[in-house]
Amino acid sequence: MWRQHTYKLLFSTLLLCGGLLMATNAGELKQSQAFDWIDVLGEGTTFLVACLWLGLIISSRPAGRVTEWLYYGSLLLMFSYFLDLLDEFIRYPDALRLMSWLESLPAPVGMLVLTIGLVGWHREQRAIDRQLRGRELFLRDHELIDPLTQLYGAEYLYAVLQREITLHRSMQKPLSLLLLDVDNFADFNRQYGIAAGDNYLVQLSELLSNQLRYSDVVCRYNGDRFVALLPNTAQLQANIIAQHLQQQFSLLTNQNQQPQLTLISLEVEQLSAKDALQQALNTLTSARKHGPLTLQTD
Template sequence: MVMFSTLALHRHKLVLIFGLAIAGLVANWLVGTPKQWEEIDWLDVVGEGGTAVALAVWMVLILGSRPNGRVTDLLTLGLGFMFLAMWQDNLDEFIRIPAEQWWDQWLESAAMPFGGILLTYGLVHWHSEQLAINRQLRKRERTFREHRLVDQLTQIGHAGYLKEQLVNIREQYGESSVALIMVDIDRFGDFNRQYGHREGDSLLSELSELLMLNLRDQDLVCRYAADRFAVVLPETSQTRALQLASELKRAVSAFAYKHKESGVTLYQSISTGVAADSGLQADQLIQAANNDLEQRRLSLTSGSVQVRV
């Protein structure tokens, strides 16, 4: 599982923080005395203990989803100090610490604000990092992010995401024309039968990257179905959309895809369908582009897979 392999990168951080928590428990037990059952404030136990558990879960989730780096370190340290403060606060509900022991008060009073400062500083850097990531993902998600609508193979939005984006673009741009290009790999079924589904998946993944490289910043690529991609073009006329579709066809025909095992070059070709209208709803625009694609494919006579060594 990806999360556990990522957590393994941060095992030293986890050992340090949870090791300190265990050391705190042992220290409390050695210098303190257990409270009587009736002395325990269970409302505080639930509140402080629940907060400590939540902080620990947040920390594990962050470490399980991020690589090493300054932002990860700051977020982890911030949450770690806050967790240790709440952990000590919760232990005080069960163990009475002598007044001359100062360290438990320090943990409760100093670790929490210090952790909050580190967490805030980390979030400032996370914000800058997120803006950079947003720029990288612009052609994958535009202004709407929903991980449940992302295709796991190509890491771009699927058909449900496409419809959401078309609705959002219509709301954002009003009556201005929105164009849609449907892109279909010629004879992809033959490619799968000849080279296998794993090679076909690799081709789909690399082709999605190629399409994004050959589009404008405001455009969006989604995987519509199987080997069919959809390219959303905001504020684009039919004429301009046809030009962009032609450019995509030339880019794909020049794409020297390499077979993963043999290294043989497998050149591809695509068919495209274009629809552009300021008044069509999302489903109507998709249907119009699909219809145009099917009409254009009727004229296809040449094969798509060519082998060059």
């Protein structure tokens, strides 16, 4: 991210240097006995934290309008804190008002600019949330995201499923699960290499999150198993969705080297997430035993 902001960094360094030059020109250095070290500590810390914020903004945000607002807002704050810190070491003549204006004016302006930036960030976040629908429900925890498929993992699934079960039960609405399993994924990996296997999983996860509805959530349960949570969906609808997915799978690339997929759908009747998933896994095992039939409905 740093490379996108070279000019900004250059500009802020120049600004700070300019401030320093002006301050040294206008005033004279205090005697070291006159330093108030408590003030220096307090103002120094504020300045350093403002620097840290600026660094975090630069390192975490791509270039764009919201970033500019956030950046210049914190830059003004930082500038004001910088001059504030300098006047602990430098005494200005009483007649000179410019330095004290420069010290106190940028801070409120910076705050305003920063606020505009934060409002923009809030809007942007809402847009991202919409974009993320189908991949997450009420909970967000970036540490639970599987780095390969960018879907949430089993731990997330347990948490969300448990909450949805309770909610749906209290509102007397049906909740369904889809469980997708790649048959003999180990064989596929062996034959075409783990790179091809990883690639296939990524394709599969993209397809799943694209083809399901906005309200649904797809998680990577483990290795080659995906679970989709279908809120407010009865068995019949779930079957239709499963059939639709089944058709889409056949369109996935590389027809000849595609492994067999087993897809099952079932309505959740259990009270706990663990039991529900166990039931789904059992259904999957029995579906596998029945041979080549790949779509099983419970």
